[in-house]
Every structure is written in structure tokens, then in C-alpha cells.
Amino acid sequence: MAKEYEVFVEDLARDLPEGREVELTVKDLSPGPRKYENRVVRAIVSRRADQWPDADRLRVRSWTGVLYPETWAIRIVAEVGELVPGTPHGETLRVL
Amino acid sequence: MAFKDLRSFVAALERTGDVVHITKEVDWDQEAGAIARRVTEMGGPALMFDCIKDYPPGYRIFAGSLATHRRVALALGMAPDTPVKQIFAEYEKRNEITIPPRVVPTGPCKENILRGDDIDLYRFPAPMVHTGDGGRYIGTWCIAVCKDPDTSWTNWGMYRFMIYNRRHLAGWPRLNSHMGMILHSNYVKHNTRMPMALVIGADPLSSLIASASLRKEVSEPDVAGAMLQEPVELVRCETSDLLVPAHAEIVIEGEVLPDQVGQEGPFGEFPAYRTEGIRMGVACRVTAITHRTSPILSMISLGTPPDDCSVATPIASAIAVKKVLQRHGLPVIDVNSPPHAVLHTIVISVSRGGSEVTEKILDAITLRRSDWNKVFVVDDDIDIFDMGQVLHAFSVKCHPVRGVHVRDIPPGKAHALTPAYSPEERRAMKGGIVAFDCTWPPEWPRETHIPVRNSFNDIYAEEIKAKVLANWKAYGLS
Numbered sequence: 118m119a120k121e122y123e124v125f126v127e128d129l130a131r132d133l134p135e136g137r138e139v140e141l142t143v144k145d146l147s148p149g150p151r152k153y154e155n156r157v158v159r160a161i162v163s164r165r166a167d168q169w170p171d172a173d174r175l176r177v178r179s180w181t182g183v184l185y186p187e188t189w190a191i192r193i194v195a196e197v198g199e200l201v202p203g204t205p206h207g208e209t210l211r212v213l
Numbered sequence: 214m215a216f217k218d219l220r221s222f223v224a225a226l227e228r229t230g231d232v233v234h235i236t237k238e239v240d241w242d243q244e245a246g247a248i249a250r251r252v253t254e255m256g257g258p259a260l261m262f263d264c265i266k267d268y269p270p271g272y273r274i275f276a277g278s279l280a281t282h283r284r285v286a287l288a289l290g291m292a293p294d295t296p297v298k299q300i301f302a303e304y305e306k307r308n309e310i311t312i313p314p315r316v317v318p319t320g321p322c323k324e325n326i327l328r329g330d331d332i333d334l335y336r337f338p339a340p341m342v343h344t345g346d347g348g349r350y351i352g353t354w355c356i357a358v359c360k361d362p363d364t365s366w367t368n369w370g371m372y373r374f375m376i377y378n379r380r381h382l383a384g385w386p387r388l389n390s391h392m393g394m395i396l397h398s399n400y401v402k403h404n405t406r407m408p409m410a411l412v413i414g415a416d417p418l419s420s421l422i423a424s425a426s427l428r429k430e431v432s433e434p435d436v437a438g439a440m441l442q443e444p445v446e447l448v449r450c451e452t453s454d455l456l457v458p459a460h461a462e463i464v465i466e467g468e469v470l471p472d473q474v475g476q477e478g479p480f481g482e483f484p485a486y487r488t489e490g491i492r493m494g495v496a497c498r499v500t501a502i503t504h505r506t507s508p509i510l511s512m513i514s515l516g517t518p519p520d521d522c523s524v525a526t527p528i529a530s531a532i533a534v535k536k537v538l539q540r541h542g543l544p545v546i547d548v549n550s551p552p553h554a555v556l557h558t559i560v561i562s563v564s565r566g567g568s569e570v571t572e573k574i575l576d577a578i579t580l581r582r583s584d585w586n587k588v589f590v591v592d593d594d595i596d597i598f599d600m601g602q603v604l605h606a607f608s609v610k611c612h613p614v615r616g617v618h619v620r621d622i623p624p625g626k627a628h629a630l631t632p633a634y635s636p637e638e639r640r641a642m643k644g645g646i647v648a649f650d651c652t653w654p655p656e657w658p659r660e661t662h663i664p665v666r667n668s669f670n671d672i673y674a675e676e677i678k679a680k681v682l683a684n685w686k687a688y689g690l691s
Contacts, residue, residue, distance in 0.1 A: 125347055125476070125479070125490070125491040126491075127490060127491065142475070142476040144348070149267060150267040150268065150335050151335050151379075152242065152341075152349075153341065153348055153349050153376075154335075154376075154378050154379070155348070155377050155378050155383075155475065155476065156378075178345060179490070180479065180490025180491045181345075181479050181487050181488075181490045182343075182344075182345030182346060182347065182479045182487050182490075183345065184345065199378060199380075199381060199475075200377075200381065200470070200473040200474060200475045200496050201473065201474055201475065201476070201493060202472060202473055202474075203472070203473065203474040203493050204401060204471070204472065204474070205393075205396060205397070205401060205469070205470075205471070205474060205494075205495045205496075206388040206393065206397070206495070207474065207493060208492050208493060208640060209388050209625075209629075209640060209641065209642060210388070212624070212637075212640055212641040213624050213625050213641060213642075
């Protein structure tokens with residue numbers, strides 16, 4: 118059975134390019150006490166979920182949490198690790 | 214009477230009818246948050262969710278501990294119907310001293326100790342508070358503890374933390390918060406891990422103090438002791454030398470990583486908007502969890518006022534501002550930030566106003582950072598706990614040009630959650646502040662320049678007022 122994930126993106130076109138591998142932090146929406154667990158993955162995504170009927174489903178939210186109407190499809194290629202290399206507050210430090 | 218722990222406070226709320234136990238099973242996934250939000254918006258009671266879906270009996274969520282002034286008064290040991298102004302005065306009186314904490318060998322928070330493979334944050338019913346939040350926030354009404362290794366200053370702050378995965382928290386102590394400063398000054402620059410502890414379900418006054426913006430290097434445990442009027446009992450962590458409230462429900466010990474981050478947010482925050490979006494949050498690897506048997510997870514379903522953060526936190530924050538202004542030698546009489554100001558607007562009464570005083574007030578309250586962005590300065594004949602009077606003073610005494618003092622707040626010093634700021638401003642933490650001088654210019658002579666207020670108290674001769682009051686019932690008025 119297909120699983121369902123959720124992703125938050127700042128810029129839909131930039132952060133969810135279709136047809137090539139992209140690194141994403143996705144939330145596992147499997148019901149139960151571990152719902153919303155984060156996974157850092159390399160994946161291929163498609164806006165045309167109907168063309169990938171056997172793929173997992175991806176709910177897409179904007180960076181402020183607004184749900185986009187279409188459900189996407191996602192094929193996870195690999196788990197990348199638990200976290201992401203980086204400095205705390207890096208996004209703010211870059212613009213100061 | 215001091216409440217050493219959350220349970221004794223809940224028992225007191227039961228006696229006064231200020232808490233409702235919800236025994237029907239409630240889903241941690243949005244349902245508990247939605248119930249708490251609606252009840253808070255209705256000014257209703259605190260809520261204890263006794264039965265949480267997916268979790269064993271005894272694992273509970275408690276919401277809204279200080280979401281009404283009535284419950285703040287109870288937490289301070291005062292009568293529940295104490296006027297707001299008196300609550301502020303009592304807080305200020307207790308805040309004149311500090312009472313250092315007492316370190317005890319053990320405490321209820323050590324009833325269960327989880328280490329190694331037993332560490333699993335999903336053991337606790339962390340709520341998905343709002344639809345569309347970026348995660349399950351286990352730390353909402355919580356105390357994040359860290360320490361400056363050079364000065365041994367222990368900082369308590371209320372910073373949001375969500376469950377990232379089984380062994381990691383992701384959180385957002387702001388860069389210009391005390392935790393952010395300690396993290397970068399002492400740990401990130403040395404590429405070392407910062408010990409921290411996330412305390413959930415502490416006594417109500419310790420949580421209140423953690424939520425406030427106190428001065429750098431003020432020890433919040435000392436201030437909490439002053440509020441409790443007895444030392445807060447602290448116990449040492451299992452995996453660091455941090456000290457945490459011994460009577461807390463849950464303590465998550467961990468290390469903030471200097472070189473790794475985890476996606477965090479968005480989260481419906483205290484300004485009542487989900488303002489700032491996803492970002493790579495501070496990542497904390499959990500090293501141990503200790504908790505009471507049948508733990509209670511404290512929660513705030515943040516949103517439109519009133520709630521704990523807009524009712525209780527402004528008391529501590531306003532008194533902190535008053536102390537700052539007094540230290541700067543300004544003629545401050547009183548300071549208030551009402552719930553609907555959501556810590557953005559502050560009202561200051563002064564014994565002598567004018568442009569110069571207003572500018573000096575801005576200097577003082579923007580020195581380190583500027584969370585406030587609107588300031589009303591009023592004369593001391595205005596009751597600043599009556600927003601009708603404040604609005605009246607603003608409307609008629611603030612000169613639309615000379616009475617408005619605007620400043621830019623440079624990057625790194627403004628609040629990243631202020632909804633009015635653009636996304637770019639929020640990320641760079643830059644913005645502005647405006648002060649409305651609603652005072653009479655001090656150079657205006659009373660007899661010729663200052664208009665006479667035509668209120669009953671101000672415009673009538675004393676003998677007329679006395680006559681009217683003496684005959685009040687005879688007029689057929691009650």
C-alpha cells in the first residue's frame with residue numbers, strides 16, 4: 118500500500134523540481150504514535166500523481182503551512198541521514 | 214501558598230472550578246490543540262486531557278494553566294478575583310528580591326529514567342497543535358535550560374521545540390535570544406555541543422518566568438524563587454551538570470549540535486499568526502529522558518488572545534521593562550502590555566513626558582533588541598490598565614506629527630515573528646519601532662496651554678462634586 122508523506126517548501130518551483138533527484142526533508146504520515154517523523158531523503162517527485170499510480174503520495178505545504186491542492190507523487194531513492202549539515206541559525210546569519 | 218509542582222496547582226484549580234478534566238479519548242493530532250484553542254478563546258477553564266489516543270492511561274496533556282488573570286492570581290496565591298493592576302503590583306513587589314534555588318539530591322522528575330536505546334520521544338503524547346504546523350511540538354509551554362560556561366549563568370527560556378525524530382528535537386530559540394547568544398558565543402564558534410534540557414510541566418510560576426524577557430545574566434531560577442517566595446528545588450541532570458526543576462513532569466536532556474540542523478516549523482506562534490516559515494532549526498540530540506510516573510505534558514495552543522502567553526507573560530515582561538526604564542533614570546510610573554497587544558505594544562505612564570523622555574524610552578527599550586514595536590507614552594493621570602483611557606489619550610494628546618517617533622531597527626535586533634514585517638525583514642530580524650507620545654509637552658504652562666479635561670473628577674469644583682456625591686441617592690441614582 119502506498120505511503121503518504123508531507124513536505125514543506127519555500128519555493129515550489131525551486132524546491133520541488135520534477136523528474137530529477139532532489140534532497141528533501143519529508144514527514145512520514147503513517148498513522149500511529151510516530152506520525153510526522155522526519156526523514157531526510159533523496160527522491161524523485163511528480164506533480165502528476167495519476168501518472169505514477171504505484172508511487173507514494175506527497176502532500177505539499179507552503180513554508181507557512183498552507184496546503185497546496187494537488188497531491189504529488191514521490192519515489193524515495195535513498196535515505197540521506199537523520200539531519201542536515203549546517204550551522205544553527207544559518208539562514209539568518211547569511212542575511213545579516 | 215507556593216505550588217511546587219504542576220499537580221498541586223491543578224488540584225487548586227479543581228477546588229476553584231478552574232480546570233475541566235476531559236475523560237473522553239482525544240487525538241493528540243490536532244484535536245487536543247483545537248479544543249484548547251477554542252476554550253482559550255472563550256476565556257474558559259484550563260484543560261486536562263486524561264485520555265490520549267495512541268498513548269497508555271496516565272499519559273496526559275494539560276493546557277491553559279495561566280490563560281486567564283484569574284489563574285495567574287491563583288498561581289501567585291492570591292484571590293482569583295484580584296484586579297489585574299494588583300496582580301502586576303504583587304509581581305513587582307516580589308520581583309524586588311531574588312531567592313536562589315536549592316539543589317536537592319533527587320526529585321519526582323527522576324521517577325523514571327530513560328537512557329540509550331530506551332530514549333524515544335514518541336513515548337510522550339506531543340501534540341500536533343495546529344493544522345499545518347511543521348511538527349509535533351513537545352515544547353510549547355516549557356523551559357529550555359542552558360548555561361554560559363564562562364560565567365555559569367543559567368538561562369531559562371521558553372523556546373519552541375518539536376519532535377524531529379525518535380532521538381532528536383528541532384527548535385527555534387531565536388538567534389538574538391539568550392539561548393541563541395550562549396549557543397553561538399560559547400559553543401558553535403568552538404564547534405562543541407551545548408548541553409541543554411527541555412523541562413515540560415514545571416510549576417506554574419517557573420514556567421511564567423521562563424516565558425518572560427528578563428535581562429541578560431539574570432538567573433531565572435532566582436526570580437522564580439522570589440515569585441514562589443521560597444527556593445525552587447533543582448536537581449542535577451543525568452548527562453550534564455545542568456540543574457532542572459526537581460518537581461517537573463518531564464525533563465529531556467540533550468546536546469545542541471553545532472554542525473547539524475533539522476527542518477523546523479512552521480508553527481502558529483504567539484502573535485496569533487503562523488508568521489515565519491520552515492527553516493533549518495537548532496537540532497538537539499537527546500541523551501536522556503527523566504519523567505514522573507503518569508507524566509503530564511504541558512501545552513499551549515497559541516493563537517489569538519487571550520492565552521497563557523498573552524495574559525501571563527506580559528506581566529513579567531512589562532515589569533522587566535519598568536526596571537530597565539528605572540535603571541535609565543526615566544520618570545516611569547507604570548508599565549502595562551494588555552493581552553491583545555501580544556507582546557508587541559507596550560503602554561508606559563510617566564510623571565513627566567514630552568519628546569525628550571519619549572526618545573530616551575526608545576533608547577532604553579531597544580538597547581539589546583526590539584521585540585516591542587509600538588509604544589504608548591502617557592501621563593500618569595491615565596490608568597494604563599484601562600485601554601479606553603489609553604486610546605482616548607492617544608486620540609487627543611498625541612500630536613500627529615511631533616508626537617510620533619519612528620526608528621528603524623537594524624538587522625538582528627527586531628522580532629522575526631512580527632506579522633507586519635515582510636518575509637525578508639523577518640528572516641533578517643530587522644524592522645522598526647514607533648512611539649506615540651501621548652503626554653503634554655512639559656514646557657506647556659498648566660494655566661494657559663494644557664487643556665482642561667472635562668471629566669467629572671477634573672472639571673468641577675470640589676464643592677460641586679461633594680454636593681453631587683452627597684445627594685446621589687436623593688437624585689434617585691444608585
